Amino acid sequence: VIGSAQNPHVAAARPLLTRRGRAAASAFLVEGPHAVGEVLAGDHVVRELFVTDVAADREVELMRVAATRRIPIRVVTEKVLARLGDTVTPQGLVAVVALPSADLAGVLSAAPRLVVVLDAVADPGNAGTVIRTADALGADAVILSQGSVDVYGGKVVRAAAGSLLHLPVIPGVDAEAAVAALKAAGIAVLATAATGEDSLDDVMDTEALAGPTAWLLGNEAHGLPQGLMDAADRRVRVPLRGRAESLNLAATAAICLHATSRAQNRTG
Amino acid sequence: VIGSAQNPHVAAARPLLTRRGRAAASAFLVEGPHAVGEVLAGDHVVRELFVTDVAADREVELMRVAATRRIPIRVVTEKVLARLGDTVTPQGLVAVVALPSADLAGVLSAAPRLVVVLDAVADPGNAGTVIRTADALGADAVILSQGSVDVYGGKVVRAAAGSLLHLPVIPGVDAEAAVAALKAAGIAVLATAATGEDSLDDVMDTEALAGPTAWLLGNEAHGLPQGLMDAADRRVRVPLRGRAESLNLAATAAICLHATSRAQNRTG
16 A cells, blocks of 8 residues: 555656646546546556555456556555545546547548537636537537647546547647638538627528537637637527526537537437 | 724624525625626615725726715725635625525516526536526526525625526525426426436427426436426436436536527517
8 A cells, every 4th residue: 555645656647637747648637436437448548546445445346447457556545545636535546547649630530520619718617518518419529729728637527527538529729720620621610609690599490500510619708719700600699588698608518519419310 | 994804894794605604694795896796786785895995996986886875885905805705816896795585476476488496406506507597598587496505605606607686596495396386387397307208309399398488407416306307297308419428417407498598589
């Protein structure tokens, strides 16, 4: 049982709590039995697993899978494990997982029908929730611009609830280049904007959402820059009918993605 | 300038950071110039305003409105103000606002067309986002069951972004009694459930959402109890088409409320 944060394995994993450390090691941390179980069930590269003795005794099946996959298991004290989590309760398990290697060219070559592009999204909870929503509604990829929050930070990982490893999530993309590439691939790019010329409610009456579609969403406070708005095929507003000035980003994404998912899966 | 947290005004306001203190004083705290400006612009009872000298100099118009309304203004140091906020940066202003007094009977007497009922919702960010979304999409009220998170806590107030004071928000209601009262008022009660017998996408093809509608949503982890599911007129699922096990509560609410808002505002 490792009882010191100076242990070399622990010391090597600690920098993964920072964006810089994750980039340098090409790895990130996944906490808790549910999320770690999902990672082990998929085909992700799990480099090592830190676990308390209590959790090792409790999570028999997880330990068996990890051993079968020859993943190094480091038994640590509660106190050491807490140094590897950024929640108060990492629930006894932290996995070191290699960053997925999806890229835009790979996504486009698979003829995607529903894509999300997030430009300069700042809030980790928003980014994580959008990734989870995109996954749930059957999107093929989520693309994030340079200048967006790091998708492999703890808060995004937790809000995404496993979805980060379910579909290609591509960070660090130049948003203008992504929009151009999506359009060149025959995908309609729809920008969400409070001032959009098209009402989503009217767009839903047409066939516009039934084809391959990318939704482009901007920063929580500032929205999309004019260049990206202009580059999109349409600018679409969700009609507001109350007194709130705006919808939250994740709510806007949920509404737009659901409308598209429905249009693309009509049986009638 | 008040420089001590032992000052009687400050000491009297501090308990409002807790649910118990808010209930005892029938008041809650609103932080920051934007939210405080919204409160002052409405017809809410603002009991007093704590402000740093820097913020008082900057927010000239807010100070003028507060003075016109004869709201006591307490100038405090940054350090004292920080004791009244639960964010790191309360941005120089904290208002003490009387709890709104909406009740279910009052809401029902106004013939509402779109209502949200949250049962045992635990996460303050979710509750606040649902209230903001309900406001934005033109809902007439949000009802929360006993056992839900306190809607006047700081995290809910911030996530709701002012919407808490835009539409009637009614906490502490018995959910079964609320469902019965909504049905008796001729409002269709639709429960959201992953196992619901009706797909939202199909329901949207009918006229079912065009009439007065209440959406019933349950706890983030456990969903709705069977009794409430059975009491609803329909149980509706948002079709999931990816690998995520579920949508987050606020995303589900956004999708269902948008579908209803659209159906109720058709011009065709």
